[in-house]
Amino acid sequence: MRLAVIGAGAVGSSVVELAADYGHSVTAFADSGSAVVDPDGIDAEAVLERKRTDGVVGSVDPSDALSADYDTLVEATPTTLGDAQPGFGHVEAALERDRHVVLANKGPVAERYADVRELERESEGTVLFEATVGGAMPVLSTIADFDPRHITAVRGVLNGTANFILSRMATEGLDYEHVLAEAQDLGVAEADPTFDVDGTDAALKGVIVANVLANDDTEYTLDDADVEGIQEITGSALELAREDGRTVRLVAEVVEGSVRVGPRLVPENAPLAVSGTRNIAQLETEHAGQLNISGRGAGGPETASAVLADVGRL
């Protein structure tokens, strides 16, 4: 398949790098200021080298990538809230041309799910977005396989940065500020970790799951989620939990039409008590009990794997 990749961050760049491995070619690649287009497939290595050294992927206008020849648009620009632009506009442009869309950007399906589905209905193209929830983990495709109507609840640890901080605080007895600084030094937390620690990122993932489970009956956005972060968790609270065989995890919970994200007490040996940057999603199925999916929830190649798995499903 021919891919147009929009967004040249860790995920977009990894998709370009790995596409050939999965038997696809990249015919267009754009960052926020430039683009490269080649109907015969771009030279991934050369383009990524140019991005690293000159900070641009090519010499044409980014909008040229949207009008290039491709079968599937990979939308990997940063997640934006509210109108979810410019990501939403890229989705719209592709669907209007009857092309498929694979999203790594959470904005369009977390904030404008009904609009995306409406555009998809009018198009020959299909929209898939496995990479938006749980990085490499096949959460949405498993829900689709089981049929959303047979999934009664989804609970998960869906933010690696927050989980790293909580698990370090618990094992080392260190306070929040100290561990956050350490996480930033290690590159686990970004310079501005707000969306990770205040629960927004996990909530967006919860909202996307809620949209999928609702089967187009109800639309959810970030405003529908009840969100609490981990900034106020103290070392002594974690110590009290530990004494009782428990720990605290930032859990996203989608159950009976509600989306809730907040620090919760979980037994220390429970599947949900994953440590470090690891993620987990626990599906409560109607006929088959609990199903746990665990793995790497973020990272360039990890998330790109989920994007390319979606491309393979088309």
Next chain:
Amino acid sequence: MSDSTDEVQSYTVRLELVDEPGELLRALEPIADNGGNLLSIFHERGNVTPRGHIPVEVDLEATPERFDGIVDALRDAGINVIQAGAEQYSEALTVVLTGHLVNTDLSDTLSRIHESSDATVTDLSLAAPAGTTDESSARIRLATEEGAVDRTMSAVRTVADEKDLRVIEPLAAGGDL
């Protein structure tokens, strides 16, 4: 069958005692002091609960009205009443509260939770690393009647909200609270 409130009936009370000298006597006094007639005491000395408490089963006779007084007196004395008569406190849930727990009257917080939800505090652990005038944390184990977990949680949230305390709630997944 009689609903008379002055007719003596027999009851079984299940308690969990801290493993300390004098604790059993301390638990029996409120029964005698409130008009209960002790029938038997089953003290499972070798059997400890996961939290290191000793389960004790007490059979007694009392009128229904006096029995209620006995249970209240036991709780006032800080004794963990796990089961009283037919009413079993079968669901336990644990929460951690953080904030100005001591300045906002922890004892009042606990009794308000009890009053508005009928849940019993069966265990309390307080950590105040920066002293009691600063923020502290408390782990509270509550025993509720079966099916009353939601009501108990909402009572905890209401009190915490009023006193500007943060609640780390348990996750109900798999019934493990």
